[in-house]
Amino acid sequence: MRHLLVLKYIEKIARTGSLRSAAEELGITASALNRRILGIEQELGVEIFERHPAGLRPNIAGEILLKYIRDQIADMDRVKSRIADLSGMRAGHINIATTREAVAYFLPALIKRHLAEFPAVTFGVNIYERGEAEISLLDNTNDIAIVFEPIHLREMQTVYTGTQQVFCIMSADHPLAERQSIKIYDCIDFPLLLPKHPEGIRLVLDATAGKIGITLEPALESNSLNLLRLMSQDSEALSFSLAINLRPDLGKDRLISVPLDMGGVHAGNLVAGHLRGRTLPIAAARFLETVNKNLSISFS
Amino acid sequence: MRHLLVLKYIEKIARTGSLRSAAEELGITASALNRRILGIEQELGVEIFERHPAGLRPNIAGEILLKYIRDQIADMDRVKSRIADLSGMRAGHINIATTREAVAYFLPALIKRHLAEFPAVTFGVNIYERGEAEISLLDNTNDIAIVFEPIHLREMQTVYTGTQQVFCIMSADHPLAERQSIKIYDCIDFPLLLPKHPEGIRLVLDATAGKIGITLEPALESNSLNLLRLMSQDSEALSFSLAINLRPDLGKDRLISVPLDMGGVHAGNLVAGHLRGRTLPIAAARFLETVNKNLSISFS
DNA sequence: TAAAGTGTTGCAAAAAATGCAACACCAGAA
DNA sequence: TTCTGGTGTTGCATTTTTTGCAACACTTTA
Incomplete structure (x- = not known):
């Protein structure tokens, strides 16, 4: 949840006790993080951290805010969970067709992460030779195809397309x-x-x-x-x-x-998608969206 | 609070029922607002508004989210007032619910005097029809109610009660x-x-x-x-x-x-108070005490 | 059929966030 | 003292995100 980002930043600083260590764990710079904090403090009109030579420590206002932050994060989790319940992405089985190239490290990690959020979802991962993965969508053997250099692109509704170095x-x-x-x-x-x-x-x-x-x-x-x-x-x-x-x-x-x-030769395309014209079950659609997001971030 | 912006956007759309009207009230473009909503929906992986030709209406997921949003906004207000409290009880925001009768000369004069002593305090004065002012305390829209002949006295903790000639x-x-x-x-x-x-x-x-x-x-x-x-x-x-x-x-x-x-008919009661069971922020409590004192002196 | 309302989207401009590098400060060790 | 290693902060150029404009597709109403 993007709107909770700043709050999570504050929470992280409170936990690590310093700007720089928090920044490192968050994968941003200390300066960026610092300015976020200064911004919040200006918004509130009050400092929320005491500045010590050893780092930052929440003051009383900070403690009040932290309580709020932790509550809010917990509440949001509950909201997401309730929404997941009623929209049916909680449970279901997802069959994925893929090729050897795509499957080694990327897919297992992704499935693992998805499973952490939706434990009741089950997966089937089926490896095909080039060209066969797309075909397997036709009879709904598989819901999602993630393939490198597809042959039967006509059959697919692609959600992600990107070249692979x-x-x-x-x-x-x-x-x-x-x-x-x-x-x-x-x-x-x-x-x-x-x-x-x-x-x-x-x-x-x-x-x-x-x-x-x-x-x-x-x-x-x-x-x-x-x-x-x-x-x-x-x-x-x-x-x-x-x-x-x-x-x-x-x-x-x-x-x-x-x-x-490669001297101008088109690097091969990695494609993720589903059968053209088919509306995926919600659980599968959700996972495909995750795939798309992760591919877009990883290979931009 | 900047991090609540998106949430307030959603809330506004839910209230106005359409993107464009909400956008206008918010002072941004419909397209910007629309993309915010699309963004949130993508983050959640679910739509939160049903698209009707007449506008947007929250679906079930949206209703769940809206409950969360309204809670968070209210909580944040409470946090801000608690933080203001501990910075020397000289600052804070006070929302007052009142009826037309009470507001004309008494309240402005009182606020003016209070402001002279506590310049950092800010006020919101909201005028309601008879009976509605008390209700507005329930969701913390207002901190203090000053009303003539209240209907929902059960909800209120009265600090002052007196008849009005x-x-x-x-x-x-x-x-x-x-x-x-x-x-x-x-x-x-x-x-x-x-x-x-x-x-x-x-x-x-x-x-x-x-x-x-x-x-x-x-x-x-x-x-x-x-x-x-x-x-x-x-x-x-x-x-x-x-x-x-x-x-x-x-x-x-x-x-x-x-x-x-009035020949024995009970003259109407003027009542000042707050929501029963709520501990007011210091700034508000302080002002309510001033109200009480002045009412008691003026109409004894 | 025309008009007025809706949400959506491509594109260029504006605004915000970020990273880098340097700075100022403090505590403890050499 | 002086140095080292830690802290938070800030100016500046760059990148990323957000925004507004205009146009589009669509539905309901006159």
Whole structure:
């Protein structure tokens, strides 16, 4: 709830005891946070925090306000819960069709978060080869499709469409590791670990190579993206990954990722949507909205 | 309070029933307001207004939200007054509910004097029809009620109660002008200028007349007490006024006032108080005490 | 059919929030 | 003392958000 933001800021400061620590936890700057507080204090005409060298501590006015804030946040939660009850997004089953690329880290995290808010919702996640996910919407086998480079876009009502940057994954001590970005041309001197053909990312890579008149000759082909990535470890071999599929803790495997400059070739589209003309059950619609929001934020 | 802005927007729309009318009252554009609503609805994942050709009407989710909003706004007011209290009880906002009879000369003078002593206090004076002022205490719209002949006395904690002498106002050269007091019986031969019905003083006059078996037939009815008074000027017509509403400088308009002997009928009560069971903010409590003191001194 | 009301949306301008960097201050350690 | 590491604050350029204008699509009423 956006209108509670400022209140949550205040609450966080009261809990951490200092502007800077609160700011860090909130993911904003101390200065921004500070000005928010100064603004509130000006609105109230009273200071709500005592300024100590060690940080901020609520004064009596602050304590009164904090009580209000905590109540208000709790009340809002209750309101949201009641609204969720009567609009039916509380319960239901959601079947999701997706491709291997999209599913690795993004979807599990998202489902987990959604489940925290709507525990009674159940999920089915079904992985398809390129092109098949969209088809599966036709007979309502699945409610939502999240796919990379869809083939049957006509059948879909898309809610989110966005390009996905391709990253090249390599060992941390690889000759190319220092680069800000690399071109496909730079890659051909090293062993290439590529996904098998119908995979969307392979398509994009082949197109990029084709543009400059070369053919990619993979040292290893597999449809296990994880296998490909691990093969890069401690070798000169290169593998590739979409932004959405990039593991957050690559460093732990002594790997790093470098964006691939595709030289004007259209980076592939990631698409989320449902069957055209179908009105989704509320639970599914709600989740799709969450998907859309998160994709938009993560890959802008 | 800035963070309540959006909430107040919603509340306003619910009250006016349409985007455009609400926008106008709020001093913004319909489009801006509309986007605010769309934003909230997206945040909640649910629509909160039904779209009718005639305008917007809250749906069930909206009603739930509205309850929350009204509570939060009221709570915030309470917080602000509590905070004002502890900053030396010299500041605060006082909302006063009253009826037309009580407000003309007494209240302005009192507020003026109070303001001289407590310049940081701000006032809101709201005039209601008979019976409505007390009701307005219930939702904390007003802190203090000063009313003549209240209907809903149960809801009120009265601080002052006292009868109000009724005066008959007439031209200075009126045949009755020399009297020490007059009876209602004396009046019926002259044109009567009476307030309209729900007005408390009219009630008292009717009761007095009823006791001796006559009905008052007004030459003019109005709910502007000032108009009635001025109509008495240079004519034989009689108007009536409560002691509290008696203008100090009647002589300037060539008018005089003569007490009305009501022949045993209970003169109406003037009551000042607040919502039963509520502890007033200090600023309001303080003003109510001033009201009490002045009423007690003036009409003993 | 025309008029007057409704909500909605694209686009450019205005306003608000933010991050960066520097500052001033204080407590405790060297 | 002087230095270090912590605090909150502020000016400025930038980014993000909000807003108003105008036009649109739609429904009800005259």
